[in-house]
Amino acid sequence: MTKRFNALIFAAAIGLIIVAIGLGFLIGLNNPIPWILIIALILIPVAYKKFNANSEIVWKDEYSVGIEVLDNDHKKLIYLLNQFQTAYDYYTDAEFERQALEELVAYTRFHFEREEGFMKQSGYPDFENHKKQHESMILQVESFVEKYKREGHESLNEVSQFLTNWLLNHINGTDKLYSKHLIEKGIQ
Ligand SMILES: [Fe+2]
Ligand SMILES: [Fe+2]
Structure with missing residues (x-):
């Protein structure tokens, strides 16, 4: 319901x-x-x-990777996730729903590129592994976008659950592993 x-x-x-x-x-x-x-x-x-218990994701200080520009990206991703969830929950307009999904996917790509740029320029030892995680996530998201084009609104709950779990786990796990290295290399 x-x-x-x-x-x-x-x-x-x-x-x-x-x-x-x-x-x-x-x-x-x-x-x-x-x-x-x-x-x-x-x-x-x-x-x-x-x-209607609030399902909105709230930024927590514990999510911080200690680099302001990347924290701001993560905050924006959380904002876009919430916007996407609202579009799904209230299903007021298919156009708004599609735009919310596209915006979230586009910003995820943009953020991954920025993060990979920082890791590469600083010689982060686990760069390839981290990049592979981003790439497999993008492939998964692309398959969801195709599913949405075929099935419409009903497919979005799965997309929302996946993106929320993946992004929060990634921000709070894999991303934090680069903090010390990037900060030591002067990236802020
Ligand atoms: Fe990230
Ligand atoms: Fe990442």
Whole structure:
């Protein structure tokens, strides 16, 4: 069940309660039912918030690789992932969804190239292995983009899960391994 569907259900429930409150007061102000419904109306947003636990990824200091420009890239990737997740969850517009996916893929490529440039220029010993991880991720993403072109919206949940897990694990694992070397070589 998508968040958009949940939002519609909650909006419909609010509408019904408001109508029931109006009808209840028509019977008389001593009628307890509309007063109970008013309390329910106040509690609905709280329940909605809890029901729709926030899946937004939040940047944490522990993700830092200690190099500002690369941290900023990683922050932007997290922002684009969240934007992509919102596009999937609310499915308001196929064009917005496609653009969010394209933007995320394009920035991932851009970031990988920047990171590889730093590793290469500084003679990072594990450069080839790191680059291979980037390349296999890009191949995987390209296959997802093709799948999206064939299957549309429903294929995006898999893409979102994969990108979120892969990027967070990569940033927090493989990327951190280059920190000491790059910083020692004067890259900031
Ligand atoms: Fe990275
Ligand atoms: Fe990387």
